[in-house]
Amino acid sequence: MTAAVKKAVVTGHPVAHSRSPLIHGYWLKKFGVDGEYGCLDVAPEDADRFFRDFSESGLTGANVTVPHKEIAAAACGWLDEAAKVMGAVNTIWLDDDGRLCGANTDWTGFLGNLDQRASGWDDDAGTAIVLGAGGAARAIVFALLSRKFKAVHIVNRTPGKASRIAEEFGPRTFAHSWDNLGTLLEEADLLVNTTSLGMTSKPSLEIDLSSLPESALVTDAVYVPLQTGLLKQADQRGNRTVDGLGMLLHQAVPGFERWFGVRPEVDDDLRALIVRDLGGAT
C-alpha cells in the first residue's frame, strides 16, 4: 500500500491571486517532495464549517488568508503563542489525533525578510514606527518586541485601533495619529508601512520623510508593486530599504516544513520566480 500524497492549499476569499501555490510548488519540485499544493476559495458563509470539519477535507494542512484568519483560529484546538496573541492564524495542520492546530507565521516572515536582506538591522533595536493598525501591524509589533525594540510607535488613521494594540502589547508600544508623524520620525531607527496605501490600485502613501535620520531602515509590507513610492522616496534620500516580498516568502517556510517534512530556504531563484510573476515590477 502506498501512502496518500500529502496535499495542502491556500484558502481565502478571493484567493486566485495568491502566490502561495507558486512558492510551495517551487519547493515541492526543488526538494523532490511527492506532495501537492493548490488554491481553495471558501466563501465567508462556509468558512466556519470548513475549518471545523477540516479533518474530513483530506488535506494535510493549509495557509489561511484574508478574510478567514480569525475564523480559522477560532476553530483550532491548539494555537501557538503568536496566534493566541493575534487571534489569527495563517498556517494550519492536523496533529496525530486529528486535532486542528494553528500558527501565525507572519511575524517570523517579517523578521526572516529583514534578517536576510538587511543584516544587523536590529543590532541597536531602538525606536520603530509602524504605520497602520490592522492584522499586519499586529504581527510586526509582536515581531519587533520579540527583538527587544525599546519603543514601537503605532501611527494610524483610526487612533482607537492603534490604542488597542498599544494597550494589548504593553509599555513599549505607543499609539498616535498621523499628525505626530513628523516628530516621531526624528527618533526612528526603523519605519514600516503596514497600511494598504501605495499598493497598486490603492491611493499612494503621501509622507514627508525629511525628519527621518539617514541611518534609518525603511520597509514596506506592500509588495505589489515591489518598489513602492515609500521605498523609492527613502532610497532617493539615502536610507537603506527592504521590500515586502520577503515577508511573504519567509512566512511560508514553517507551513511547508510542517506539512511536507523538509525545512525549505528562501533562495534567489524563488524570489526571481515570484518577481517575474508580479510582472517584474521593481
Ligand code: ATR
Ligand atoms: P491588514 O490586516 O492587511 O493589515 P487591514 O486590517 O485592512 O489590513 O488594515 C489596513 C490598514 O491600512 C489600517 O491601518 C487602515 O487604517 P484604519 O485603521 O484607519 O482603517 C490603513 N488604511 C487603509 N486605507 C487608508 C487610508 N486611505 N488612509 C490611511 N490609512 C489607511
